[in-house]
Amino acid sequence: MKQIGDHIWQISAKAEGPHLMIIGGTHGNERTGVEVVRALVDKGLSLEAGTLTLALGNLKAIEINERCSEPHVDLNRSYAEDLLEREPKGSYEDQRARELAPHIAAADYVIDIHATNKPSEAFICSLFAPEHLRLHDFFPVSKVLGDPEYILGGAPVTTDEYADAFGGAGICYETGQAGDTSRVQEVLEEMLGVMKGLGLTGDGGVSSPVGGKEYYTLSHRILLTEAGFTWESGYGNGSWEAFTTGQVIGHHGDEPLTAEYDGVVVFPKIDKHWQLGSSVGYLAKRIEIDTN
Numbered sequence: 683m684k685q686i687g688d689h690i691w692q693i694s695a696k697a698e699g700p701h702l703m704i705i706g707g708t709h710g711n712e713r714t715g716v717e718v719v720r721a722l723v724d725k726g727l728s729l730e731a732g733t734l735t736l737a738l739g740n741l742k743a744i745e746i747n748e749r750c751s752e753p754h755v756d757l758n759r760s761y762a763e764d765l766l767e768r769e770p771k772g773s774y775e776d777q778r779a780r781e782l783a784p785h786i787a788a789a790d791y792v793i794d795i796h797a798t799n800k801p802s803e804a805f806i807c808s809l810f811a812p813e814h815l816r817l818h819d820f821f822p823v824s825k826v827l828g829d830p831e832y833i834l835g836g837a838p839v840t841t842d843e844y845a846d847a848f849g850g851a852g853i854c855y856e857t858g859q860a861g862d863t864s865r866v867q868e869v870l871e872e873m874l875g876v877m878k879g880l881g882l883t884g885d886g887g888v889s890s891p892v893g894g895k896e897y898y899t900l901s902h903r904i905l906l907t908e909a910g911f912t913w914e915s916g917y918g919n920g921s922w923e924a925f926t927t928g929q930v931i932g933h934h935g936d937e938p939l940t941a942e943y944d945g946v947v948v949f950p951k952i953d954k955h956w957q958l959g960s961s962v963g964y965l966a967k968r969i970e971i972d973t974n
């Protein structure tokens with residue numbers, strides 16, 4: 683593998699094929715992705731077709747084992763579509779996003795490996811477009827979360843959304859809980875499986891598609907206001923807590939947050955990430971999609 687940037691590596695085969703990029707450590711405390719990318723770099727891979735780009739995301743945050751290099755400056759909210767035409771913001775995350783952006787834009791498929799701060803089964807975040815659906819099969823997860831209305835960032839700002847904006851297919855893979863590295867070997871095998879499934883390599887990995895997924899879309903951002911917010915008992919402890927229409931999920935001060943549909947809580951934030959005017963968690967709605 684050739685180093686083509688600061689902790690960015692690439693290998694290409696002579697034969698044409700898809701360009702896959704795998705990123706770990708967009709959030710520095712999400713260690714599985716960091717370990718998987720390091721292992722792939724060390725593996726001495728050779729490709730039969732196409733190109734593989736590997737990268738570590740937020741190098742400063744990885745060094746200090748924190749989500750971001752300083753509170754509330756998030757690399758995974760730094761990829762505005764016109765990032766490279768904008769004036770630099772001066773933050774490390776903004777600078778790092780500018781280094782990674784051209785590589786993300788150049789790839790056909792981008793997998794950004796994450797982990798959640800509260801407990802969750804593994805799942806993927808992705809659009810439901812055909813090229814994305816093709817990739818979904820290679821992940822042994824039962825849930826896919828889409829955000830077609832950009833409720834997470836208010837606009838396309840994440841790694842996978844940046845890939846999508848430049849004609850690629852971006853997937854954010856939530857591998858489990860941050861700090862838990864027990865799935866490193868499994869996730870490594872899964873990435874080798876994706877490479878095999880896309881035709882980059884001829885051996886190794888799991889290439890049997892896994893079907894039967896549930897699809898959800900983000901539907902609501904729970905904002906922390908001056909009134910404060912408290913979760914109702916049984917909510918806010920982890921992703922995929924289910925609720926039904928009419929159920930109270932929490933309170934903004936005295937004001938109940940009542941579910942208007944059947945759904946689930948996703949990405950509840952840990953206390954130290956709570957910030958006035960920012961989200962403390964999200965609601966998502968189950969949807970049916972035609973995968974054929």
Ligand SMILES: [Zn+2]
Nearest residue numbers: 709712796797
């Ligand atoms: Zn993350």
